[in-house]
Amino acid sequence: MTDFSLISNEALRGEIEEFVTRPAEIERNLRVFSRAHPRMQAIALAVIEGEHHLCDRLTREALEAGHVAIEVMDDGLIAGMGVVGIKFRENFIFVPEVLACARAMKSGMAHIEPILSASGVPPAGKVVMGTVKGDLHDIGKNLCIMMLRGAGFEVVDLGVDTAPDAFIDAVEESGARLVGMSALLTTTVPNMGRTIEAFIDAGLRDDVQIMVGGAPVTQEFADDMGADGYGKDALACVAEAKRLLGINA
Amino acid sequence: MSQPISPMTSRQRVLAALRREPVDRTPVCNPTSVATVELMDLADAFFPEANRIPEKMANLAETSYTELGFDTIMPVFSIIQESSALGCKIQWEQKDNWPTVKMREPIWRDVEDIRIPPDLLTHPDTACVTEAIRILRRRHGDEVAIIGKTMGPWSLAYHGFGVEPFLLMALDDPGKTMQVLERLKEVTIAYGLAQIEAGADALTLPDHATGDLVSADYYRRFLKELHAEFAARLPVPIILHICGRTVDRMPYIAETGMAAFHFDSKNRPDESMAAVCGHCALVGNINNPETLFARDPEQVEAEVLANLEAGIHLVGPECAIPLQTSIENLRAIPRAVRAWHSAGGGARCHHHDHSHNNG
Ligand code: B12
Ligand SMILES: [Zn+2]
Numbered sequence: 084m085t086d087f088s089l090i091s092n093e094a095l096r097g098e099i100e101e102f103v104t105r106p107a108e109i110e111r112n113l114r115v116f117s118r119a120h121p122r123m124q125a126i127a128l129a130v131i132e133g134e135h136h137l138c139d140r141l142t143r144e145a146l147e148a149g150h151v152a153i154e155v156m157d158d159g160l161i162a163g164m165g166v167v168g169i170k171f172r173e174n175f176i177f178v179p180e181v182l183a184c185a186r187a188m189k190s191g192m193a194h195i196e197p198i199l200s201a202s203g204v205p206p207a208g209k210v211v212m213g214t215v216k217g218d219l220h221d222i223g224k225n226l227c228i229m230m231l232r233g234a235g236f237e238v239v240d241l242g243v244d245t246a247p248d249a250f251i252d253a254v255e256e257s258g259a260r261l262v263g264m265s266a267l268l269t270t271t272v273p274n275m276g277r278t279i280e281a282f283i284d285a286g287l288r289d290d291v292q293i294m295v296g297g298a299p300v301t302q303e304f305a306d307d308m309g310a311d312g313y314g315k316d317a318l319a320c321v322a323e324a325k326r327l328l329g330i331n332a
Numbered sequence: 333m334s335q336p337i338s339p340m341t342s343r344q345r346v347l348a349a350l351r352r353e354p355v356d357r358t359p360v361c362n363p364t365s366v367a368t369v370e371l372m373d374l375a376d377a378f379f380p381e382a383n384r385i386p387e388k389m390a391n392l393a394e395t396s397y398t399e400l401g402f403d404t405i406m407p408v409f410s411i412i413q414e415s416s417a418l419g420c421k422i423q424w425e426q427k428d429n430w431p432t433v434k435m436r437e438p439i440w441r442d443v444e445d446i447r448i449p450p451d452l453l454t455h456p457d458t459a460c461v462t463e464a465i466r467i468l469r470r471r472h473g474d475e476v477a478i479i480g481k482t483m484g485p486w487s488l489a490y491h492g493f494g495v496e497p498f499l500l501m502a503l504d505d506p507g508k509t510m511q512v513l514e515r516l517k518e519v520t521i522a523y524g525l526a527q528i529e530a531g532a533d534a535l536t537l538p539d540h541a542t543g544d545l546v547s548a549d550y551y552r553r554f555l556k557e558l559h560a561e562f563a564a565r566l567p568v569p570i571i572l573h574i575c576g577r578t579v580d581r582m583p584y585i586a587e588t589g590m591a592a593f594h595f596d597s598k599n600r601p602d603e604s605m606a607a608v609c610g611h612c613a614l615v616g617n618i619n620n621p622e623t624l625f626a627r628d629p630e631q632v633e634a635e636v637l638a639n640l641e642a643g644i645h646l647v648g649p650e651c652a653i654p655l656q657t658s659i660e661n662l663r664a665i666p667r668a669v670r671a672w673h674s675a676g677g678g679a680r681c682h683h684h685d686h687s688h689n690n691g
Contacts, residue, residue: 179503
């Protein structure tokens with residue numbers, strides 16, 4: 084039973100009908116958006132369309148109208164970013180469009196974050212992310228970070244060419260229990276294993292979950308190097324983060 | 333049906349294949365980089381020096397001809413020589429990694445920031461390449477094809493603006509993006525001409541508008557005409573290189589007048605041949621990370637065969653080969669090509685080429 088008419092915002096309904104094709108994802112989006120307030124639907128649409136000025140204004144207006152920050156974040160910004168991830172995975176949109184959507188999301192989050200931190204609402208989870216030593220490819224890692232933030236995670240971004248020690252320091256400083264590593268070069272994939280060894284040597288391996296990704300990395304490589312998780316794209320990265328931290332999807 | 337073709341030198345073979353004319357056998361070519369750590373040991377020329385000292389650069393580059401039996405020599409192992417001359421900060425790295433631009437520290441924000449320095453062609457990192465080409469030409473005469481490399485404006489913009497800021501610019505302000513590309517194209521032309529003057533037989537032109545980052549429509553709107561201009565203004569065969577998924581934009585590429593397109597293993601040889609429809613030659617597409625780096629000569633040979641059977645004009649790796657690739661796997665490429673031709677594959681190949689020339 085897929086009744087798209089449950090989504091009142093026509094343009095948003097069009098997006099879901101056209102671009103979301105996996106049954107489980109259709110169901111999830113219908114569930115989220117059919118109960119979302121029209122203002123939230125409009126915010127989600129602004130994220131999907133990468134309209135940052137609009138998203139900024141709609142978020143501000145929703146908060147002024149009395150919607151709570153969590154609702155605006157979950158039903159508007161995060162829900163919209165979920166659709167963006169699907170459109171990117173299915174090649175309906177490409178990196179520039181995702182960057183614009185993330186910019187829109189960020190303009191909305193700028194209003195949400197101060198409220199959440201003042202009220203002490205904890206983030207979904209904390210993740211340390213970085214591209215490993217010797218590797219300067221970061222587009223995929225950055226997309227993962229955008230989707231993680233889009234899903235409510237707090238992310239410490241270590242950038243590129245990250246030495247094992249820098250991962251360890253970041254974990255100790257932030258208290259994050261999840262580390263994500265990215266590598267795009269066959270020459271740098273072994274540095275993932277070396278970073279995992281460094282965590283063992285530092286006596287910290289049992290305190291953190293470690294996930295890995297990047298085009299040359301496979302589930303098999305991930306298992307061999309002793310990682311806890313692997314994701315093949317940004318949506319899988321979010322799913323792995325939730326699984327490893329025991330957060331319900 | 334096919335006339336027997338008298339034996340050719342590597343150079344003749346490569347240049348004929350780039351013109352899609354008959355060849356005595358399919359040439360083996362890597363228009364990006366063949367540097368590996370094993371070859372560095374053999375040539376006693378290591379990164380980072382082999383990217384910065386002409387003699388070392390030439391010594392490492394010629395191993396593709398002398399040690400591997402490829403038909404080309406490509407002295408540029410990186411994609412950053414002219415970006416260094418433009419003022420980008422470079423991380424030169426060590427023996428076991430390629431140098432890169434520190435794109436986290438962009439040098440440009442706007443069109444006006446782009447200035448082509450007077451020493452573009454005399455800067456040590458650009459002059460290194462032209463000097464290496466001269467050395468190689470002196471050493472190898474007309475035996476082997478020497479290929480130069482000049483970066484396209486899209487890739488240069490990644491280096492100067494940072495990838496993400498530039499991609500957002502392309503979305504937000506297409507007019508400004510065109511101005512950026514128009515300015516940067518002069519770098520591509522000037523550096524290309526300098527290498528031709530130094531003796532390059534052909535030029536690789538990497539311009540990373542790949543399907544992993546942007547849609548085919550970006551290629552059509554921003555680059556197709558510029559690439560046609562390169563093909564017209566640079567008086568040697570141009571090999572466009574874009575790694576990643578590209579089959580959706582190959583029909584546009586085929587209309588630019590570029591002599592050849594160097595394609596990635598994310599695109600099948602047969603679908604790629606269909607996509608360019610006989611309008612340009614194809615170079616490729618042996619997989620780097622999974623096959624050349626991680627498997628055995630037999631698997632390399634199987635991929636060579638798939639390319640030959642599809643009628644690919646020049647066979648070789650898809651992009652800069654991983655630095656830890658074994659020489660054994662690389663030597664399997666020319667060996668498989670020779671074996672296929674002596675088993676009669678060559679006859680089919682010429683036939684194939686003729687039908688393309690006529691059609
Ligand atoms: C763009 C690009 C570049 C850009 C990088 C810009 C940047 N800031 O990142 C530039 C042009 C600068 C560049 C430079 C180089 N590159 Co490059 N590059 C690419 C290219 C074309 C696309 C990579 C990309 O961004 N893809 C898009 C993103 C979205 O995909 P992704 O990174 O895979 O990420 C997704 C998933 O993997 C996953 N994921 C990623 N990280 C993580 C982490 C976790 C925890 C999880 C769960 C998931 C996850 O989610 C992401 C989103 O869906 C690839 C070609 C290809 N076929 O992939 C070559 C490629 C990666 N490069 C290659 C090479 C050789 C180089 C250079 C050495 C070139 C040279 N000769 O100088 C240098 C290396 C510099 C260095 N030391 O790192 C080779 C690597 C070969 C190998 N495997 O060893 C490739 C594969 C090309 C090829 N076919 O051979 N490159
Ligand atoms: Zn490439």
